[in-house]
Amino acid sequence: MRQAAYNFPHWRRGPGNVNSVIHWFRRDFRVMDNTGLAAATRLGDAVTGVFMLDTRWFAANMEKTGAYQAAFWLAALRELRTGLAQLHIDLRIITTDDPVAGLLSLARQLRASAITLNKEYEPAQMAQDHRLLREAEKAGHDLKIYTYCDSVIFEEFDILTAAETPYTVFTPYKRTWLAKYTAEAAASRGRPRKLPAPPAMDTTPVPLSAALGFAEVRLDVAAGESGGRTMLDEFTQQRIGLYRQKRDIPAADGVSRLSAHLAAGTISIRQCVAAAISAGALKGCAGAECWLSELIWREFYRMVLFHFPHTVRLPFNRRYDHLPWENDPNKLRTWLAAQTGYPIVDAALRQIQSTGWMHNRLRMITAMFLTKDLDIDWRTGEQWFMRWLMDYDQASNVGGWQWSAGTGTDAAPYFRVMNPILQARRFDPDGVFVRRFVPELARVPVEFVHEPWLMPPLLQSQCGCRIGQDYPAPVVDHNTARQRAIQKFK
Numbered sequence: 194m195r196q197a198a199y200n201f202p203h204w205r206r207g208p209g210n211v212n213s214v215i216h217w218f219r220r221d222f223r224v225m226d227n228t229g230l231a232a233a234t235r236l237g238d239a240v241t242g243v244f245m246l247d248t249r250w251f252a253a254n255m256e257k258t259g260a261y262q263a264a265f266w267l268a269a270l271r272e273l274r275t276g277l278a279q280l281h282i283d284l285r286i287i288t289t290d291d292p293v294a295g296l297l298s299l300a301r302q303l304r305a306s307a308i309t310l311n312k313e314y315e316p317a318q319m320a321q322d323h324r325l326l327r328e329a330e331k332a333g334h335d336l337k338i339y340t341y342c343d344s345v346i347f348e349e350f351d352i353l354t355a356a357e358t359p360y361t362v363f364t365p366y367k368r369t370w371l372a373k374y375t376a377e378a379a380a381s382r383g384r385p386r387k388l389p390a391p392p393a394m395d396t397t398p399v400p401l402s403a404a405l406g407f408a409e410v411r412l413d414v415a416a417g418e419s420g421g422r423t424m425l426d427e428f429t430q431q432r433i434g435l436y437r438q439k440r441d442i443p444a445a446d447g448v449s450r451l452s453a454h455l456a457a458g459t460i461s462i463r464q465c466v467a468a469a470i471s472a473g474a475l476k477g478c479a480g481a482e483c484w485l486s487e488l489i490w491r492e493f494y495r496m497v498l499f500h501f502p503h504t505v506r507l508p509f510n511r512r513y514d515h516l517p518w519e520n521d522p523n524k525l526r527t528w529l530a531a532q533t534g535y536p537i538v539d540a541a542l543r544q545i546q547s548t549g550w551m552h553n554r555l556r557m558i559t560a561m562f563l564t565k566d567l568d569i570d571w572r573t574g575e576q577w578f579m580r581w582l583m584d585y586d587q588a589s590n591v592g593g594w595q596w597s598a599g600t601g602t603d604a605a606p607y608f609r610v611m612n613p614i615l616q617a618r619r620f621d622p623d624g625v626f627v628r629r630f631v632p633e634l635a636r637v638p639v640e641f642v643h644e645p646w647l648m649p650p651l652l653q654s655q656c657g658c659r660i661g662q663d664y665p666a667p668v669v670d671h672n673t674a675r676q677r678a679i680q681k682f683k
């Protein structure tokens with residue numbers, strides 16, 4: 194099994210140091226604790242970092258990147274360029290629709306002896322990496338491709354069941370992960386070596402989002418490597434202790450908000466795990482323990498994607514391959530427009546559109562609402578989140594959607610359909626969160642804030658929230674929709 198899919202030579206020092214090395218940045222936009230980059234500076238005396246701005250993917254209205262993630266990544270690249278320059282490492286941004294061809298051409302131009310890259314787990318990225326390996330070999334000249342484990346603590350064959358198969362349930366995976374964990378696993382790879390000054394550095398500015406056709410958006414988290422570090426320190430030194438209690442309350446400042454950093458690699462997983470452990474994750478601090486568990490979820494979903502790449506488009510549980518979906522365009526329209534008439538769902542959908550982020554509890558509520566209450570295929574929602582999320586990460590997004598739809602690993606049992614009203618009452622009891630994003634409800638009394646349609650007509654007029662005029666009536670009746678969803682899965 195070890196010989197399967199991603200069989201590149203792992204780091205080994207060559208017979209002698211090579212001179213010119215390229216490090217291909219993908220989702221590892223940081224200087225510190227970057228395994229592949231640190232290795233590149235050990236392998237070569239001249240290192241060129243490169244980011245391939247793939248026009249099939251990194252462009253407005255294209256397949257993948259949305260405006261928030263684009264803005265976050267471009268800001269990260271700006272800071273990365275400055276940090277690399279201090280080490281005399283050049284950063285080039287190459288616009289291309291064929292990153293492999295672009296890299297090989299750069300390697301020829303620089304007479305590079307090696308390309309380093311940190312491993313990624315998305316099937317499309319892995320296919321591209323295999324192509325790079327094949328084409329580098331075919332080209333015949335002595336170009337080595339070195340790949341490194343960087344975005345996870347444990348790789349795809351490190352955590353297996355006793356029968357040497359991948360885990361498909363989180364809790365036993367986590368148990369084995371924790372049993373295997375040693376401080377060495379999260380030890381920092383340090384700062385890359387400072388190199389001799391090159392004759393010239395590329396000074397072409399990192400493009401602005403607008404120049405690539407993206408809408409201008411305001412980021413509400415500090416971007417770049419420095420932003421990630423500051424946020425991690427602030428969270429693990431001040432808030433992690435209360436994480437367990439507050440993590441489900443969308444109006445509270447209870448979670449780390451580090452997901453965009455973890456997805457872009459502006460913070461490393463080792464830095465996060467080490468900080469959780471310093472905060473007491475293995476010594477009884479419930480908040481830190483719970484946060485570490487979330488980091489392990491991230492890793493679990495990466496491993497699921499590696500071992501079961503079909504899950505990108507098909508249910509993990511193949512029993513559900515032909516599950517019928519109503520896919521009513523009118524119902525879908527209400528969800529996309531954040532006008533379902535369920536305040537918690539609409540507030541969450543407006544949060545994603547106005548900030549590029551959505552609280553985890555709300556991701557579950559909105560995803561279940563789309564798939565169970567509205568009977569719309571989970572892939573539609575998955576694609577929508579992909580376009581909006583600043584922290585979009587295929588493994589976690591597909592994992593989260595399949596979990597919510599009931600088709601995934603460790604999926605919520607089919608009969609568990611979240612009730613958006615009870616969820617809202619429990620996690621937003623005073624309606625603070627819904628009022629923040631749904632101003633139509635600003636003056637609605639708290640007892641009606643999650644079910645405004647129950648207000649008598651006079652009260653609706655008095656508080657400026659007439660159902661059907663100022664705010665929509667519920668698109669479906671939750672209890673009826675729930676029964677239908679359960680029947681479908683039986």
Ligand SMILES: Cc1cc2nc3c(=O)[nH]c(=O)nc-3n(C[C@H](O)[C@H](O)[C@H](O)COP(=O)(O)OP(=O)(O)OC[C@H]3O[C@@H](n4cnc5c(N)ncnc54)[C@H](O)[C@@H]3O)c2cc1C
Pocket residue numbers: 440448449450451452453455456484487488490491492494551552553554556557560578582584585586587589590591592593594597
């Ligand atoms: C339908 C759905 C879609 C999702 N899509 C994404 C996505 O595209 N990108 C993404 O990073 N997360 C996704 N998640 C997981 C989770 O919602 C976010 O990681 C989390 O809300 C980010 O906020 P935070 O950084 O404050 O998290 P914290 O609560 O502070 O957690 C710390 C880190 O742990 C990881 N993490 C936390 N919860 C999960 C989880 N359930 N699954 C996997 N990793 C987790 C994230 O990297 C996160 O930054 C999705 C969840 C669902 C239900």
